[in-house]
Amino acid sequence: MKLFKEFEDKLPENILEEVKANLPDKCSESRTRKILEAVYKEYKSSVADPGENVGLVGAESIGEPGTQMTLNTFHFAGVSEMNVTTGLPRLIEILDARKTIKTEITEIFLKKPYNEGKDIKEIAESLKETLFRSFLKEISINIASLQMTIELDEQKIKNAKLTPIKITKILEKSVKSFKFQLEKDKPIINVKSSSKDIALNEIYKLKESIKDIFVTGIKGIKQVLPVKRGSEFMIVTAGTNLKEILKLDFIDTCRTTSNNLYEIEKLFGIEAVRQAIMNEVMKVLDAQGIDIDMRHIMLVSDTMCMSGRLLGINRYGIVKEKPSVLARASFETPIKHIINASLRGEVDSLNSVIENVMLNQPIPVGTGLPGLVTKVK
Amino acid sequence: MAKKKEQVEHLLIPEHVKLNEKEKKALLEKYNIEVKDLPKILSTDSAISHLDVEEKDVIKIIRKSSTAGTSTFYRGVINE
Numbered sequence: 001m002k003l004f005k006e007f008e009d010k011l012p013e014n015i016l017e018e019v020k021a022n023l024p025d026k027c028s029e030s031r032t033r034k035i036l037e038a039v040y041k042e043y044k045s046s047v048a049d050p051g052e053n054v055g056l057v058g059a060e061s062i063g064e065p066g067t068q069m070t071l072n073t074f075h076f077a078g079v080s081e082m083n084v085t086t087g088l089p090r091l092i093e094i095l096d097a098r099k100t101i102k103t104e105i106t107e108i109f110l111k112k113p114y115n116e117g118k119d120i121k122e123i124a125e126s127l128k129e130t131l132f133r134s135f136l137k138e139i140s141i142n143i144a145s146l147q148m149t150i151e152l153d154e155q156k157i158k159n160a161k162l163t164p165i166k167i168t169k170i171l172e173k174s175v176k177s178f179k180f181q182l183e184k185d186k187p188i189i190n191v192k193s194s195s196k197d198i199a200l201n202e203i204y205k206l207k208e209s210i211k212d213i214f215v216t217g218i219k220g221i222k223q224v225l226p227v228k229r230g231s232e233f234m235i236v237t238a239g240t241n242l243k244e245i246l247k248l249d250f251i252d253t254c255r256t257t258s259n260n261l262y263e264i265e266k267l268f269g270i271e272a273v274r275q276a277i278m279n280e281v282m283k284v285l286d287a288q289g290i291d292i293d294m295r296h297i298m299l300v301s302d303t304m305c306m307s308g309r310l311l312g313i314n315r316y317g318i319v320k321e322k323p324s325v326l327a328r329a330s331f332e333t334p335i336k337h338i339i340n341a342s343l344r345g346e347v348d349s350l351n352s353v354i355e356n357v358m359l360n361q362p363i364p365v366g367t368g369l370p371g372l373v374t375k376v377k
Numbered sequence: 378m379a380k381k382k383e384q385v386e387h388l389l390i391p392e393h394v395k396l397n398e399k400e401k402k403a404l405l406e407k408y409n410i411e412v413k414d415l416p417k418i419l420s421t422d423s424a425i426s427h428l429d430v431e432e433k434d435v436i437k438i439i440r441k442s443s444t445a446g447t448s449t450f451y452r453g454v455i456n457e
Contacts, residue, residue: 255387268423269423271390279389305416308417308419
């Protein structure tokens with residue numbers, strides 16, 4: 001309809017859709033216009049005014065329900081097999097943009113034929129990081145001949161779709177100073193040193209280090225859990241390595257995500273991080289049954305992604321980016337900031353709120369703003 | 378010129394469009410600002426790796442928003 005086109009610039013898409021859906025069956029053009037104009041008036045009056053301190057309102061709106069949250073998050077075990085950080089600890093983790101988070105989780109969605117549940121266990125198992133340790137039956141060392149014999153677990157090797165020969169090759173690749181020889185028709189590997197004079201403790205060292213050799217799967221994936229969500233099957237993993245996971249051909253690369261924000265920043269860019277922060281925060285809040293308006297969280301995640309890089313809300317992140325010396329000093333470690341500023345000869349143009357509060361001047365917020373806009377002098 | 382890379386597709390990534398000179402000028406005039414006043418995006422950002430951007434370009438981002446349906450956002454390109 002023509003009329004709706006006219007209002008496209010003025011009203012957001014969602015509101016237009018809603019008006020369109022709720023119009024009476026017989027509605028003349030002039031009446032529709034009246035309705036739209038009334039909606040526009042209402043919309044305009046509810047938009048945040050220029051100079052409104054949205055950050056403060058946002059901080060209070062998130063902070064107040066946040067205090068309710070602390071009490072009931074202390075122990076949160078037994079809901080699923082995997083332990084997930086939730087509640088306040090997780091919220092702090094997200095907003096601080098921590099590099100290492102407590103529980104990394106990847107949600108892997110599968111492509112069409114694979115997500116129907118057939119062989120889901122095998123697919124999941126093939127992703128898991130498997131070390132040489134899990135294929136072992138026994139390691140024995142012959143002190144007299146300085147040799148080591150490794151007995152492999154054939155059943156486990158079969159389950160992982162490997163052969164003893166392949167495993168021997170992997171061992172040869174990762175340990176250069178020893179020779180590995182597979183016995184015929186038996187899953188037993190004989191290990192000998194390549195050089196003749198060798199200390200006994202080196203063999204003992206090898207016995208320990210050989211257990212941690214990476215054999216198959218994806219590095220970093222510690223635990224896998226196939227789950228059914230809705231009508232499709234997917235895999236949830238503890239530990240994450242999105243870069244490697246996305247290379248696999250049976251994975252739906254469009255929906256697979258992890259909860260590590262830095263990983264998302266690297267692979268999908270800053271806009272994806274903004275969305276991910278919102279999703280992760282909402283997930284925490286929903287689990288706690290706390291209702292915070294989405295717009296406050298949007299503001300937070302917008303602020304964290306303003307500079308093109310992911311920055312946490314702490315003195316190493318967005319506070320460090322503030323141009324004003326006094327604003328930085330008022331947050332944390334004031335002496336450090338003031339000393340550095342005086343060494344560099346920084347100038348504070350007193351454009352923002354906190355430095356004007358310090359100097360007992362009107363702050364450029366709300367009714368204090370117009371004076372600055374029109375330049376009274 | 379660097380080899381053109383394939384676009385990264387993901388549910389989390391909204392549509393990124395590079396503005397041409399005319400659109401860029403109109404945008405900056407409308408808000409009476411310079412490119413450096415806009416929120417930033419790194420030139421190495423993987424969401425714009427297929428776009429062939431330079432410093433001071435403006436990227437238009439069309440987000441899907443839960444409150445407004447779609448919302449547009451602009452970012453100025455900076456080098457790392």
